[in-house]
Amino acid sequence: MSTEKVEIFDTTLRDGEQVPGCKLDTKQKLVIAERLDELGVDIIEAGFPISSPGDFQSVNEISKLVKNARVCGLTRAVKKDIEVAAAALKAAKRPRIHTGIGTSDSHIRYKFNATQDEIIERAIAAVSYAKTFVEDVEFYAEDAGRTDNEFLAKVCEAVVSAGATVLNIPDTTGYCLPEEYGAKMRYLKENVKGIHKATLSCHCHNDLGLATANSIEGVIHGARQIECTINGLGERAGNTALEEVVMVLRQHPYLNLDTNINTRLLYDTSQMVSHLMGMPVQPNKAIVGANAFAHSSGIHQDGVIKQRETYEIIDPAEVGVTESSIVLTARSGRAALAYRAKKVGYELTKVQLDTVYVEFLKFADRKKEIEDNDIHEIISKTDIGIKAVS
Numbered sequence: 215m216s217t218e219k220v221e222i223f224d225t226t227l228r229d230g231e232q233v234p235g236c237k238l239d240t241k242q243k244l245v246i247a248e249r250l251d252e253l254g255v256d257i258i259e260a261g262f263p264i265s266s267p268g269d270f271q272s273v274n275e276i277s278k279l280v281k282n283a284r285v286c287g288l289t290r291a292v293k294k295d296i297e298v299a300a301a302a303l304k305a306a307k308r309p310r311i312h313t314g315i316g317t318s319d320s321h322i323r324y325k326f327n328a329t330q331d332e333i334i335e336r337a338i339a340a341v342s343y344a345k346t347f348v349e350d351v352e353f354y355a356e357d358a359g360r361t362d363n364e365f366l367a368k369v370c371e372a373v374v375s376a377g378a379t380v381l382n383i384p385d386t387t388g389y390c391l392p393e394e395y396g397a398k399m400r401y402l403k404e405n406v407k408g409i410h411k412a413t414l415s416c417h418c419h420n421d422l423g424l425a426t427a428n429s430i431e432g433v434i435h436g437a438r439q440i441e442c443t444i445n446g447l448g449e450r451a452g453n454t455a456l457e458e459v460v461m462v463l464r465q466h467p468y469l470n471l472d473t474n475i476n477t478r479l480l481y482d483t484s485q486m487v488s489h490l491m492g493m494p495v496q497p498n499k500a501i502v503g504a505n506a507f508a509h510s511s512g513i514h515q516d517g518v519i520k521q522r523e524t525y526e527i528i529d530p531a532e533v534g535v536t537e538s539s540i541v542l543t544a545r546s547g548r549a550a551l552a553y554r555a556k557k558v559g560y561e562l563t564k565v566q567l568d569t570v571y572v573e574f575l576k577f578a579d580r581k582k583e584i585e586d587n588d589i590h591e592i593i594s595k596t597d598i599g600i601k602a603v604s
């Protein structure tokens with residue numbers, strides 16, 4: 215069975231930038247867009263052009279800059295939004311307009327005070343109007359996660375007839391369970407007439423910590439695009455993390471699904487976005503966190519020193535991390551101490567190691583983490599004449 219491609223739609227510059235405190239100026243957005251293009255994302259959602267003159271300018275400049283990826287602008291199902299997005303995307307080699315409307319009962323009733331039929335009419339009108347500007351039109355059914363599947367299929371069928379090329383099925387509130395989200399995709403695949411003319415897309419939020427699992431279930435059940443952000447940034451608890459879905463697919467080749475991402479740029483891209491947005495990456499973040507390849511307990515360290523795969527499923531180099539780290543704490547064993555001591559120049563014999571280890575434990579009980587210069591101090595304290603080999 216040949217591997218099918220899952221397109222990566224990056225929305226760091228739109229959904230990700232909606233995070234309080236993560237606002238970027240146009241220059242910073244251009245730096246990130248260029249990197250995303252290099253990383254190999256298929257679509258860059260560059261912003262929401264009607265939302266502010268700054269966002270219009272960013273989408274406009276990114277459209278001129280990006281060489282490979284499609285550039286996308288978000289709109290509501292509103293004529294003026296669509297006109298402004300089309301103008302912002304004018305210079306893009308491959309422009310996409312992303313338009314849509316809420317489809318769940320609560321959105322229809324409280325946001326729009328409308329009926330289901332009126333929502334379908336507005337959805338068709340938005341897609342048809344966007345098609346007068348660009349060929350590639352993605353439709354989002356906001357709060358699709360809580361939308362009745364039968365009605366959702368009706369909306370999807372209507373917008374595909376109007377020319378939508380991509381159907382975005384957002385779990386806007388991060389409500390769905392993976393099985394439920396996967397079943398939604400399968401239902402649409404089986405019940406929307408003309409579905410072969412459009413690509414189904416996952417857009418999952420992380421309110422229950424399920425965004426990655428839901429996106430993976432989505433592609434297992436027929437979606438071929440995932441919307442995600444670097445470091446999982448996004449509204450509230452965030453969006454699906456790009457680095458996570460990419461590595462899940464890479465680590466499980468029997469799914470026969472893969473992306474075009476150059477994974478060796480993942481760590482550096484994560485750091486770049488974190489610095490530009492002023493949003494630190496949590497140390498235990500999967501794939502790109504500072505502790506993702508760090509080992510601190512004696513049992514794990516001994517295993518990793520003997521054979522990396524005992525406690526690591528990913529080679530750190532594959533995601534751009536130089537090497538696994540052996541962190542020295544009071545929970546570390548002799549193997550880790552010998553390993554780190556060797557790195558700073560000491561070849562300890564078994565007898566020397568026993569003596570140094572006693573001193574090390576006293577030191578480590580007082581200090582959270584032992585650094586390289588502490589190792590020199592610990593060894594000099596043993597007073598048994600151990601010399602570093604230069």
Ligand code: KIV
Nearest residue numbers: 229354356357384386
């Ligand atoms: O979460 C969501 O529903 C969205 C849409 C605007 C695509 O971000």
Ligand code: ZN
Nearest residue numbers: 229384386417
């Ligand atoms: Zn979203």
